[in-house]
Amino acid sequence: MATAEARAKELENHHNDCLVQLSNPNIATMKEDVLYHFSLSTSTHNFPAMFGDVKFVCVGGSPSRMNSFINYVAVELGLGRPGDEYPNICAGTDRYAMYKVGPVLSVSHGMGIPSIAIMLHELIKLLYHARCSNVTIIRIGTSGGIGLEPGSVVITRQAVDACFKAEFEQLVLGKRVVRSTDLDEQLVQELLQCSVDLSEFTTVVGNTMCTLDFYEGQGRLDGALCSYTEKDKQAYLRAAHAAGIRNIEMESSVFAAMCSMCGLRAAVVCVTLLDRLQGDQISSPHEVLVEYQQRPQRLVGYFIKKSLRQP
Amino acid sequence: MATAEARAKELENHHNDCLVQLSNPNIATMKEDVLYHFSLSTSTHNFPAMFGDVKFVCVGGSPSRMNSFINYVAVELGLGRPGDEYPNICAGTDRYAMYKVGPVLSVSHGMGIPSIAIMLHELIKLLYHARCSNVTIIRIGTSGGIGLEPGSVVITRQAVDACFKAEFEQLVLGKRVVRSTDLDEQLVQELLQCSVDLSEFTTVVGNTMCTLDFYEGQGRLDGALCSYTEKDKQAYLRAAHAAGIRNIEMESSVFAAMCSMCGLRAAVVCVTLLDRLQGDQISSPHEVLVEYQQRPQRLVGYFIKKSLRQP
Numbered sequence: 001m002a003t004a005e006a007r008a009k010e011l012e013n014h015h016n017d018c019l020v021q022l023s024n025p026n027i028a029t030m031k032e033d034v035l036y037h038f039s040l041s042t043s044t045h046n047f048p049a050m051f052g053d054v055k056f057v058c059v060g061g062s063p064s065r066m067n068s069f070i071n072y073v074a075v076e077l078g079l080g081r082p083g084d085e086y087p088n089i090c091a092g093t094d095r096y097a098m099y100k101v102g103p104v105l106s107v108s109h110g111m112g113i114p115s116i117a118i119m120l121h122e123l124i125k126l127l128y129h130a131r132c133s134n135v136t137i138i139r140i141g142t143s144g145g146i147g148l149e150p151g152s153v154v155i156t157r158q159a160v161d162a163c164f165k166a167e168f169e170q171l172v173l174g175k176r177v178v179r180s181t182d183l184d185e186q187l188v189q190e191l192l193q194c195s196v197d198l199s200e201f202t203t204v205v206g207n208t209m210c211t212l213d214f215y216e217g218q219g220r221l222d223g224a225l226c227s228y229t230e231k232d233k234q235a236y237l238r239a240a241h242a243a244g245i246r247n248i249e250m251e252s253s254v255f256a257a258m259c260s261m262c263g264l265r266a267a268v269v270c271v272t273l274l275d276r277l278q279g280d281q282i283s284s285p286h287e288v289l290v291e292y293q294q295r296p297q298r299l300v301g302y303f304i305k306k307s308l309r310q311p
Numbered sequence: 312m313a314t315a316e317a318r319a320k321e322l323e324n325h326h327n328d329c330l331v332q333l334s335n336p337n338i339a340t341m342k343e344d345v346l347y348h349f350s351l352s353t354s355t356h357n358f359p360a361m362f363g364d365v366k367f368v369c370v371g372g373s374p375s376r377m378n379s380f381i382n383y384v385a386v387e388l389g390l391g392r393p394g395d396e397y398p399n400i401c402a403g404t405d406r407y408a409m410y411k412v413g414p415v416l417s418v419s420h421g422m423g424i425p426s427i428a429i430m431l432h433e434l435i436k437l438l439y440h441a442r443c444s445n446v447t448i449i450r451i452g453t454s455g456g457i458g459l460e461p462g463s464v465v466i467t468r469q470a471v472d473a474c475f476k477a478e479f480e481q482l483v484l485g486k487r488v489v490r491s492t493d494l495d496e497q498l499v500q501e502l503l504q505c506s507v508d509l510s511e512f513t514t515v516v517g518n519t520m521c522t523l524d525f526y527e528g529q530g531r532l533d534g535a536l537c538s539y540t541e542k543d544k545q546a547y548l549r550a551a552h553a554a555g556i557r558n559i560e561m562e563s564s565v566f567a568a569m570c571s572m573c574g575l576r577a578a579v580v581c582v583t584l585l586d587r588l589q590g591d592q593i594s595s596p597h598e599v600l601v602e603y604q605q606r607p608q609r610l611v612g613y614f615i616k617k618s619l620r621q622p
Contacts, residue, residue, distance in 0.1 A: 024537035033533065036593045037422075037525075064405045092597075094375045095422065111348075111406065114423025114561050118525045124535035162482040171473040172527045173539060173547045212523075214429045216483045222344070224435035224573060226335035228484055236484045250425050262535060282347045286403075 018134040020127040021263045027125060035122040039092030042129055050089075051130035055103040056304050057123065057137040059116070060296075061251070063097035063108040069140065069297050070099035070106040076301045077102060077308065104304060109139075109251065113212060116251040120258045127264075136187065136265045136307075140296035143208070143249040144218065145272025146241045150284065151292045153201060153299060155191050156183060156208040156268035157244070159252035162217060164209070164243040168257040181210075181256035187267045194303045201295050206246025208268060210253035218248050220280040237276055247272050269296045329445040331438040332574045338436060346433040350403030353440055361400075362441035366414040367615050368434065368448040370427070371607075372562070374408035374419040380451065380608050381410035381417040387612045388413060388619065415615060420450075420562065424523060427562040431569045438575075447498065447576045447618075451607035454519070454560040455529065456583025457552045461595065462603045464512055464610060466502050467494060467519040467579035468555070470563035473528060475520070475554040479568040492521075492567040498578045505614045512606050517557030519579060521564035529559050531591040548587055558583050580607040 027033060032043040040047075058073075060066050067086070074080030079102045089098040096119055099106045107123060109116040116139075127135055145152055158166045159181040168179045188205055195203035215223025219233040240248075252268045259266035271292045273282050282289070338344060343354040351358075369384075371377050378397070385391030390413045400409040407430055410417045418434060420427040438446055456463055469477045470492040479490045499516055506514035526534025530544040551559075563579045570577035582603045584593050593600070 022535050024533075024535060026532050026537060027535075030533065032592075032594070034592045034594045041594075062405050094373050110421045110423075110426055111429060112421075112423045112425025114523050114525070114528075115421055115426050117523075118422060121526045121534040121536070128535075163485045170524060170528065171522070173530055173543060174474045177527075211482070212425050212428075213481060214425070215432045216488075217425075217481065219484055221337050222335075222341065223432040224333050224335060224338075224439075224569065225432070226337060232484060258535065281343075281345045283343070283345050283352075 018263065020124060020132050020135055022124065022128050023261050027128065033125060033129065035126060037093060037095040037118050038090045038098065038122050038126070040090070040126070047126060047130040051100070051105065051126060052132060053103055054100070054105045054127065054130065054132050055135060057105045057107065057135060058140055058300055059107045059109050059119070059137065060140045061109060061111050061142070065293060066097055066106045066108045067099060070101055070104070072297055073104050073106070073301045073304060074101040076305050077104070103308070112250045113210070113254045117254045117258065120255065124258065124262045124264070137259055138266070138300050139251060139255050139268045140300050141249055141251065141268070141270040142273050142293060143247040143270040144274055144276045145247050146237055146245055146276055148204065148246060148272050148275060149202060150272055150274050151201060151295065152272050153195065153203040153295050154208060154247040154270050154272060155188050155203065155205045156252055156270070157188060157205050158183065158207045159210050159256045159268065160207050160243070160245065161253060162209065162211050164240060164245065168253040179257040180260065181253045182260050183256050183267060184265045187265055191267055191269060191299065191303055194306060195299055198299065198302055200298065203299065204246055207244040208252045208270065209240055209245045209248045211248060211250055214250065218276070222280045234277070248276065269299055271295045329574065331435060331443050331446055333435065333439050334572050338439065344436060344440065346437060348404060348406040348429050349401045349409065349433050349437070351401070351437070358437060358441040362411070362416065362437060363443060364414055365411070365416045365438065365441065365443050366446060368416045368418065368446060369451055369611060370418045370420050370430070370448065371451045372420060372422050372453070376604060377408060377417045377419045378410060381412055381415070383608055384415050384417070384612045384615060385412040387616050388415070414619070423561045424521070424565045428565045428569065431566065435569065435573050435575070448570055449577070449611050450562060450566055450579045451611050452560055452562065452579070452581040453584050453604060454558040454581040455585055455587045456558050457548055457556055457587055459515065459557060459583050459586060460513060461583055461585050462512060462606065463583050464506065464514040464606050465519060465558040465581055465583060466499050466514065466516045467563055467581070468499060468516050469494065469518045470521050470567045470579065471518050471554070471556060472564060473520065473522050475551060475556065479564040490568040491571065492564045493571050494567050494578060495576045498576055502578055502580060502610065502614055505617060506610055509610065509613055511609065514610065515557055518555040519563045519581065520551055520556045520559045522559060522561055525561065529587070533591045545588070559587065580611055582606045
């Protein structure tokens with residue numbers, strides 16, 4: 001325990017240059033900032049005291065998975081015991097759940113680009129108000145694989161859109177704005193090295209396609225709507241594979257774009273629940289899926305432990 | 312109790328012509344259909360027995376709000392008592408929550424187009440497998456108003472995009488598909504009449520803008536990112552108002568498009584939590600916001616009660 005905390009302190013003292021930045025001059029002039037979807041406010045909560053020591057933020061879709069993660073990482077870092085309970089910092093709302101242990105914050109983000117974007121706006125403001133520095137943020141999620149054994153873990157090289165472009169497009173005041181979806185290359189290599197150290201499951205580096213829909217948007221044949229054939233689907237997925245895409249999910253592009261604009265070192269680590277070349281339905285037994293979902297947690301938990309140990 | 316149930320039976324017998332339709336020929340040929348995000352499957356659950364009598368589906372972002380709604384509507388219809396508990400039918404997952412009482416199903420959908428789209432694909436398949444007929448579906452949500460007193464309720468005439476067009480655009484196999492966002496005009500008038508009957512709060516009919524982002528996508532000045540001025544924002548919101556837009560939320564366009572394609576009579580009823588011409592932050596006291604959020608529930612609860620009473 002003492003070691004991890006001391007190391008976190010050290011990081012804090014050495015990297016004050018890498019403060020979390022906002023790309024909005026208005027926030028500094030506001031008397032109060034209500035983070036509505038977290039049910040937190042700068043006038044009722046002391047952000048520097050609550051969050052000032054945060055160095056690692058892990059985010060994922062499901063609130064219960066993010067609760068499991070904080071338990072897991074607490075034990076890994078020697079900051080807690082199995083079965084310890086951690087209060088939900090966002091207990092005043094059911095939009096998101098947030099847990100903290102030592103330098104690690106674990107936050108749920110729901111499903112899809114809009115849902116994670118709301119969370120990231122408020123999370124990045126939270127880290128700014130708390131004067132956090134040198135923060136690494138990692139999305140630990142689930143995805144559909146392309147040409148990979150189910151249970152494989154993909155570390156994202158580039159987040160790409162449904163046309164395979166490394167771009168995130170958004171409408172701002174009704175006008176199209178395009179942002180790059182760059183992720184930290186060094187962090188990809190560090191995470192890959194961790195998977196080699198662990199050698200518990202297959203891990204690959206590849207591009208990740210981020211879509212706005214789970215059914216038609218990912219070429220599934222089993223939604224309420226479908227107007228194409230198995231052949232069309234296979235052609236699309238094989239073209240994606242040829243473009244270096246190894247998995248498909250629904251949050252990575254806006255995550256990469258926003259983190260990059262605010263100076264956060266960011267990575268995406270997702271397990272694949274099925275191989276989309278073989279089918280569309282997620283029908284593996286519950287226990288198998290639960291074990292798959294623990295893999296990104298184990299990889300990222302190990303990465304955090306290793307980062308806190310090394311100078 | 313007897314009256315409401317008898318009326319539901321009557322509706323069932325009279326309207327077998329209005330079965331819920333899928334726009335996908337593949338589903339009829341599948342041996343099993345796993346509704347993954349509901350943790351339900353046709354091979355483990357008897358859908359006709361569980362859901363065959365559903366006539367009204369109400370959906371909203373927050374799981375706890377949809378739980379409150381089922382309690383409220385159960386009491387209104389004489390099918391339950393205050394404080395009764397209703398099991399979460401989707402207890403096997405934390406992606407969505409689902410509750411049922413008599414002919415009413417209440418389902419949460421999270422935030423944003425992708426999140427509600429996943430839910431709607433699986434919900435529409437659920438209603439199809441259950442052989443439901445003559446179903447009305449209503450989104451009861453929260454929104455930001457434009458030029459309305461906070462707490463006003465907006466019944467959506469048309470769902471429009473961030474360019475004020477009544478269209479929902481989607482990428483299918485990487486290609487742009489545009490769908491109309493028509494809603495049922497008669498249902499709008501019936502709901503408006505209910506608000507007149509109730510006369511508890513201001514209710515208007517207007518267009519609803521549906522965006523992919525809560526901060527930049529809605530012209531807010533208080534996100535982590537913002538590259539425009541108060542003047543730009545005001546010009547955008549005033550142009551929206553001139554185009555008949557009275558509120559902004561994040562789900563109505565895909566909701567309208569999908570329900571219309573599958574033959575579901577659909578409406579959107581949202582309360583406005585603030586007037587966006589006056590500000591961006593949602594900073595009203597918690598109790599005030601809770602009361603606002605009950606207004607769409609009261610209106611729709613009354614509508615259901617009235618529908619079940621009338622022949």
